[in-house]
Each structure stands twice: as structure tokens, then as C-alpha cells.
Amino acid sequence: KPRVLSGITATGKLTIGNYIGALSVWAAEQDRYENFFFIADLHALTIPENIKADALRERIKEIVALYLACGLDPAKSVLFQQSRVPAHASLAWIFDCVTPVGWLERMTQYKSKSQTATPSAGLFTYPALMAADILLYQAAYVPVGDDQRQHIEITRDIAQRFNHLFGEAFRVPEPLIRASGARIMGLDDPTVKMSKSLAETRDGHAIGLLDPPSKIRKAVMRAVTDSGSEVRGDAIGPGVDNLLTLFEVLSGTDRASSLRQFEGQGYGTLKKAVAEVAIERVGAIQSRYTEIRADETYLEKTLIEGAEKATAVADRTLSTAMRLTGLL
Ligand code: TYM
Numbered sequence: 001k002p003r004v005l006s007g008i009t010a011t012g013k014l015t016i017g018n019y020i021g022a023l024s025v026w027a028a029e030q031d032r033y034e035n036f037f038f039i040a041d042l043h044a045l046t047i048p049e050n051i052k053a054d055a056l057r058e059r060i061k062e063i064v065a066l067y068l069a070c071g072l073d074p075a076k077s078v079l080f081q082q083s084r085v086p087a088h089a090s091l092a093w094i095f096d097c098v099t100p101v102g103w104l105e106r107m108t109q110y111k112s113k114s115q116t117a118t119p120s121a122g123l124f125t126y127p128a129l130m131a132a133d134i135l136l137y138q139a140a141y142v143p144v145g146d147d148q149r150q151h152i153e154i155t156r157d158i159a160q161r162f163n164h165l166f167g168e169a170f171r172v173p174e175p176l177i178r179a180s181g182a183r184i185m186g187l188d189d190p191t192v193k194m195s196k197s198l199a200e201t202r203d204g205h206a207i208g209l210l211d212p213p214s215k216i217r218k219a220v221m222r223a224v225t226d227s228g229s230e231v232r233g234d235a236i237g238p239g240v241d242n243l244l245t246l247f248e249v250l251s252g253t254d255r256a257s258s259l260r261q262f263e264g265q266g267y268g269t270l271k272k273a274v275a276e277v278a279i280e281r282v283g284a285i286q287s288r289y290t291e292i293r294a295d296e297t298y299l300e301k302t303l304i305e306g307a308e309k310a311t312a313v314a315d316r317t318l319s320t321a322m323r324l325t326g327l328l
Pocket of ligand 1: 006
């Protein structure tokens with residue numbers, strides 16, 4: 001089976017964007033691949049002003065419990081915490097030395113995030129760590145949302161540059177991005193991507209995977225739509241497009257049939273339908289989550305076993321890279 005690897009950064013609460021673009025795809029395709037899914041906790045340190053140690057510890061457990069609640073099965077997928085596999089940080093250093101500064105300067109995420117805080121060196125070299133995450137496992141595919149495209153592109157470039165400079169060590173991976181739902185937009189502003197970080201400060205921006213039904217309903221009913229008042233297939237703006245997409249991916253339909261259902265209906269009808277499918281899906285995840293999150297022993301056991309399996313694979317690749325560079 002071809003191997004896939006992906007992860008979620010342990011900053012902020014997971015949104016339905018993370019679920020639709022990433023988690024739901026990982027879970028649905030588990031039998032087709034050999035799977036590695038991790039919690040990117042090292043990536044959570046890039047903006048140190050935002051870190052609270054207790055909150056990060058809690059977030060890591062929350063994410064592994066959500067992985068399990070969304071259907072990732074430790075018998076089919078290696079689930080692990082990045083920092084427990086030291087090879088990630090080691091290979092990241094080697095990649096820091098292989099990656100031209102110019103490539104990092106072109107990353108749009110760095111350009112936008114470095115506007116706000118005092119940008120750290122880690123924020124700048126983040127793509128080298130992400131390349132290490134992927135390339136250590138010789139992944140064939142990386143299932144991600146649309147916003148990660150540029151990161152996979154630079155990962156491919158780093159793999160090729162290393163292979164060229166030192167010899168073949170890394171498989172060049174492909175992104176795996178779903179056709180519809182790969183970029184869920186903010187409910188309060190359909191021109192920006194729904195994100196964990198905006199959800200922290202803006203009520204009504206996101207549907208959180210752990211939000212109660214009342215909060216979800218409120219956020220969806222207040223969602224920014226277009227200037228009209230009813231759904232018209234020939235004039236769909238970004239707000240209505242986002243609501244239709246949410247409805248389609250959560251109810252398993254497509255644009256043609258959702259338009260048949262909502263054409264000529266008021267926005268309120270569409271919003272109610274979106275709220276219902278979202279509450280239903282998130283509710284099912286939450287009831288499993290509550291049970292799993294309470295079992296600390298099981299969560300810890302999952303992370304210990306995951307780290308062992310991941311380390312075995314990652315260390316082999318790291319040794320190859322160290323031999324080729326002369327470190328070994
Ligand atoms: P992160 O934590 O921002 O997001 C995790 C995953 O969720 C997807 N996603 C979305 N998909 C659709 N619509 C949205 N609004 C939306 N928001 C987020 C992301 O595309 C991603 O797939 N750099 C990564 C974490 C990472 C990683 C890796 C991923 C670190 N190393 C190696 C893959 C492979 C990130 O910050 O994702």
C-alpha cells in the first residue's frame with residue numbers, strides 16, 4: 001500500500017475546516033494506505049508569545065482524542081506526537097542547511113504571520129521542519145487542505161535539492177487535496193480561510209469540533225451571505241458558495257443536487273440545513289470524544305505505541321541522510 005503522512009498543528013481548537021480538509025479524508029481512506037498521522041507540537045512553538053505550557057499539554061491530548069473520535073484506528077494508522085520522535089528535529093536542522101533563504105522568504109504563510117508578532121527564526125524555517133515530517137516517512141501522498149499546497153511544493157524542492165547534493169535519500173511526495181471542501185471559508189468573512197487562530201478571537205468565525213450545538217447554530221445563522229436574499233444558481237457569491245459546500249460535503253451530495261434543493265429558497269433555509277448537518281456530524285464525534293478523552297491511560301498508551309512505530313521508520317531515513325552527509 002502507498003504510504004500517507006499528515007498532521008495538524010497543536011495551536012487553537014480544531015475547526016470543521018480541519019475536519020473536512022484533512023481528518024475526514026484521512027479516516028475515510030485509511031484502508032487504502034499505510035498511514036502516519038501526527039500532532040505537530042513542535043510547530044506550535046513558532047509563535048512563543050502565544051504558548052502556555054498547560055494549554056499546549058491539554059491541546060495535544062485533545063487532538064489525539066479527536067483523531068480517535070473521528071475514526072482513526074491505531075490498528076490501521078500510526079498516531080503520534082511529533083516531539084516524541086527526535087528524528088524530526090534532527091532532520092529539520094539538516095534541511096535548514098539545505099534550504100536557500102530565498103525559498104523561505106517566498107512562503108506566503110511567513111509573509112502574513114511575520115506581520116504581527118516579533119517573528120521568530122522558527123517561524124521562518126517552519127517549512128524545513130514540515131519537509132522533515134513528511135520526508136522521514138518516505139510518504140507517497142500528503143492529504144491536506146488547499147492552504148498547504150505551497151508547503152508541499154517546497155517539501156518537494158527540498159527533497160530534490162538534498163537528493164541532488166548528497167545522493168538519493170528521499171521520495172518526492174505528492175499532495176492529496178480533495179476536489180470540493182479543500183478550503184472552507186470563515187462564516188463571518190467568506191473571503192478568508194476558516195482557521196483555528198481566527199476562531200480564538202472572533203466569535204462566529206468557525207464551527208469548532210468541540211462547540212456545543214447552540215454555538216454552532218448561532219454561528220451558522222449569522223454567517224455572512226451575499227447581498228441577495230435567496231439562493232440563485234446563476235449568481236453564487238462566496239458566502240453562499242461556502243454554505244453550499246459545507247452542506248454538500250457534510251451530507252454527501254454535490255452542487256447539482258444541492259442547487260435543486262435550495263434554488264429559489266431564502267438564505268435562512270440553507271443556513272438551517274447547514275446547521276443541522278453540522279450539528280449532527282459534530283455531535284457524533286463529540287460523544288465518542290468525551291468517552292475517549294476521559295481515558296488518559298488509553299491516550300498515553302496510544303502515544304507511546306505510536307512514537308515507537310514512527311521512530312522505527314523515521315530513524316532509518318535519518319540514518320541514510322546522516323550517512324550521505326558524512327555525519328555517520
Ligand atoms: P493546520 O494545523 O493549519 O491544519 C491542519 C489541516 O487542516 C487543513 N485545513 C483546512 N482544510 C480545509 N478548509 C480549511 N479552512 C482548513 N483549515 C485547515 C490544513 O490544510 C491541514 O491539512 N503545517 C500544517 C501542519 C503540518 C503538516 C506537516 C501537515 C506540519 N507538518 C506535514 C502535513 C504534513 C498546518 O499548520 O496545518
